Amino acid sequence: MTETTLARHLRIRSCPACHHLARRMAEHFAEIQGRLSRSEEARGDYADEGGYCPLHTWQLAEYSSPRGIARGHGMIIRGWAERLDRLADAGDGPKTVPPVGPDSCSICRFLEETETGYVGAFSAFLNQEGNLEKYERSHGLCLRHLRQVLARPVEEERKARILRLAAHRFREIGESMAQYDRKLEDLKRALLTDDEKDAYRRGLVMLAGARTVFSPFLKGS
Ligand SMILES: [Zn+2]
Ligand SMILES: [Zn+2]
Numbered sequence: 001m002t003e004t005t006l007a008r009h010l011r012i013r014s015c016p017a018c019h020h021l022a023r024r025m026a027e028h029f030a031e032i033q034g035r036l037s038r039s040e041e042a043r044g045d046y047a048d049e050g051g052y053c054p055l056h057t058w059q060l061a062e063y064s065s066p067r068g069i070a071r072g073h074g075m076i077i078r079g080w081a082e083r084l085d086r087l088a089d090a091g092d093g094p095k096t097v098p099p100v101g102p103d104s105c106s107i108c109r110f111l112e113e114t115e116t117g118y119v120g121a122f123s124a125f126l127n128q129e130g131n132l133e134k135y136e137r138s139h140g141l142c143l144r145h146l147r148q149v150l151a152r153p154v155e156e157e158r159k160a161r162i163l164r165l166a167a168h169r170f171r172e173i174g175e176s177m178a179q180y181d182r183k184l185e186d187l188k189r190a191l192l193t194d195d196e197k198d199a200y201r202r203g204l205v206m207l208a209g210a211r212t213v214f215s216p217f218l219k220g221s
Helices: 003-009 016-038 040-049 054-061 066-089 104-125 132-136 145-149 155-183 199-208
Strands: none
Touching: 003 016, 003 104, 003 132, 016 040, 016 066, 016 104, 016 145, 040 066, 040 145, 054 104, 104 132, 104 145, 104 155, 132 155, 145 155, 145 199, 155 199
């Protein structure tokens, strides 16, 4: 992650970390789907892995056509049929189905590693001379990423500035949301500013992170 890339992320009308993660996840899903539809070996690995958590199974499906899903998932479904038979046959062994959750989902792990890497690079970036000023002109981090950056070694005085920017941005978004509501009520849609038009989306990202990034299974959510 270069300094130029991080500085560029500060011009995004959203949380820079969420923006980066959403993009990396989209690339990752497209890559997995491509591999599953092309390669027998990838389908075999997917079957051996046992699948992804429920959220990531459905998110992957959004990157696939029905035919792509059928082609990519036939082997894992048949793999599960064999596993279930083995469980049924397992003498006195436990008759249960192992869960597929965040600990066994490789996409959850990918997301967690990508997030940790980004937050580390971003915190180091903020510690460098002149970068905090650039950050103060940005839209700022969502609550989750704010929490993660503040948990890193950053000087207390810098942490206070980071928190103050967040307070300032949240207040601005709150005001834009109120204006949006008021102007729509008064049928003054034409008077809406750019900040007011997407305040409802930006507000939700600040509170809960980007929709495509967050999983109910993610640690520290
Ligand atoms: Zn975020
Ligand atoms: Zn997952």
